[in-house]
Amino acid sequence: MEKSLPRLGVNIDHIATVRNARGGEHPDPVAGAWAAIQAGADGITAHLREDRRHMRDDDMERLQLLCESKNIPLNMEMAATTEMQDIALRLKPKAVCIVPERREERTTEGGLDVAGQHNRLVPIISALNDNGSRVSLFIEAVTHQIEAAARTDAEVVEFHTGAYAHALDEDNQDKADKILDALQQGATLAHALGLEVHFGHGLTFDNVEPIAAIPEGMELNIGHFIIGEAIFIGLEPAIKEMHRRATQARYGS
Ligand code: PXP
Numbered sequence: 001m002e003k004s005l006p007r008l009g010v011n012i013d014h015i016a017t018v019r020n021a022r023g024g025e026h027p028d029p030v031a032g033a034w035a036a037i038q039a040g041a042d043g044i045t046a047h048l049r050e051d052r053r054h055m056r057d058d059d060m061e062r063l064q065l066l067c068e069s070k071n072i073p074l075n076m077e078m079a080a081t082t083e084m085q086d087i088a089l090r091l092k093p094k095a096v097c098i099v100p101e102r103r104e105e106r107t108t109e110g111g112l113d114v115a116g117q118h119n120r121l122v123p124i125i126s127a128l129n130d131n132g133s134r135v136s137l138f139i140e141a142v143t144h145q146i147e148a149a150a151r152t153d154a155e156v157v158e159f160h161t162g163a164y165a166h167a168l169d170e171d172n173q174d175k176a177d178k179i180l181d182a183l184q185q186g187a188t189l190a191h192a193l194g195l196e197v198h199f200g201h202g203l204t205f206d207n208v209e210p211i212a213a214i215p216e217g218m219e220l221n222i223g224h225f226i227i228g229e230a231i232f233i234g235l236e237p238a239i240k241e242m243h244r245r246a247t248q249a250r251y252g253s
Contacts, residue, residue, distance in 0.1 A: 001215075006212055007042035008243055009200075011223025016054035029055065030062045032227075032235065037072050039236035040243055043095070045200075045221045047077035048087065050101060057087065064091045067214055069135065075221065077138075080117070085124050089131050097127050097158055097221075099138040111140035111160045115148035125153050136198060141186025150193035157190050158198035158221065159183055161211055165202025180210055187216035205229070205241060209249035220246060 015032035019025065033044045044067055046055045055063075060076065073094035075080050078084035079101035098121065100112045114137050121141045125135045136156030139145040140163075145237060149157045163184065167176035198234035199211050200221030212220060222242060229238040 006199075006217045006246055007219040008040070008239065008246060009043035009045045009073075009198075009219055009221040010036040010041040010049070010226055010239060011045040011077075011221055012036060012227070013047050013054040013201075013223055014227040016056070016059060020054060029059050030066055033063055033066055034070075035235050036239060037066075037070055039239040041072070041239055043073040043075055043219070043221075045075040045077060045097070045223065047099070048084065050079060050081070050083070060087070060091055064093055067094070075136075076133075080121055080124050081111075085127060085166065086118050088128060088133060093133055094132060095136065095156075096133045097136045097138055097156075098124070098154075109162070111142075112138050113145070114139055115144050118148060118151065122152055129153055136196075137156060138200070141183045143186075143189060146186055146190050146193065146195070149190070150195055154195070156196040156198055158200050158219075159186055159190075160201050161203055163199040164211070165204070165207050168207050183211065184214050187214050191216040205245060208242065208245050212246035212249035215250075 001150060012029045012032045015027050015029040018180045019027050036044060039117050044063060046063055047053050048060050064074050075095040076088055077097045077099050078088060080098050092160040098112060100110060128135050134156060135154040136158045137149045138158045138160060139149060140142055141159045164176055164179040167179055196218050197216045198219040199217050203211060203220060203222045204225040224240045226242060
């Protein structure tokens with residue numbers, strides 16, 4: 001396995017959250033994406049929400065231009081709606097991660113119900129694949145969702161690590177260990193079914209290492225913590241430290 005794995009996708013949504021708090025143009029999430037790329041991000045992730053609470057349509061267009069010119073993959077997170085499908089087909093990001101979305105939620109609170117929405121997802125996944133975007137499905141690491149993902153043409157599953165992070169926040173180590181075990185077993189199953197495995201949500205310096213150590217994991221998508229930590233130590237040190245911890249967890253150095 002290459003020593004650069006797992007890749008680090010930096011989610012820059014919350015640079016836009018700060019910008020939008022004042023309604024102007026500063027801080028620009030696209031400038032943040034460029035800084036993240038220069039600091040060693042392997043990819044840029046951005047979620048265009050239905051309510052545009054952080055990223056805006058023009059941000060996504062500028063991000064795609066930036067990422068294309070720097071040969072860095074843009075991973076567009078989106079809900080499985082006709083509006084978002086049309087935008088993704090126009091933008092042609094290297095990757096699209098389909099996520100569940102509820103207007104009232106603060107962040108993406110659970111995994112996608114691939115098993116229950118198979119017929120709705122399949123044509124969207126095919127259209128995106130045919131347009132050159134690699135599709136991942138953001139799911140919980142449970143067998144029936146993994147098997148359902150494998151019955152679609154999506155090449156990737158991203159496992160939701162939010163419950164694991166939350167259990168550790170509550171000092172519930174037993175619960176965190178059980179969830180970690182499920183994530184490991186899910187990764188083994190997904191890999192055996194031919195799916196590439198990514199992880200994301202709620203990851204921090206303190207909790208990333210056991211996740212990064214899961215050998216099937218090819219990518220970590222991390223946003224809120226890195227952007228928050230950048231306030232204290234700067235974006236480049238935050239990204240470099242996350243990379244260092246992930247690499248150490250995987251390879252022991
Ligand atoms: N992966 C997916 C699919 C997400 O929806 C999010 C949150 O937007 C993340 C990763 C990043 O989560 P966090 O901001 O908690 O690091």
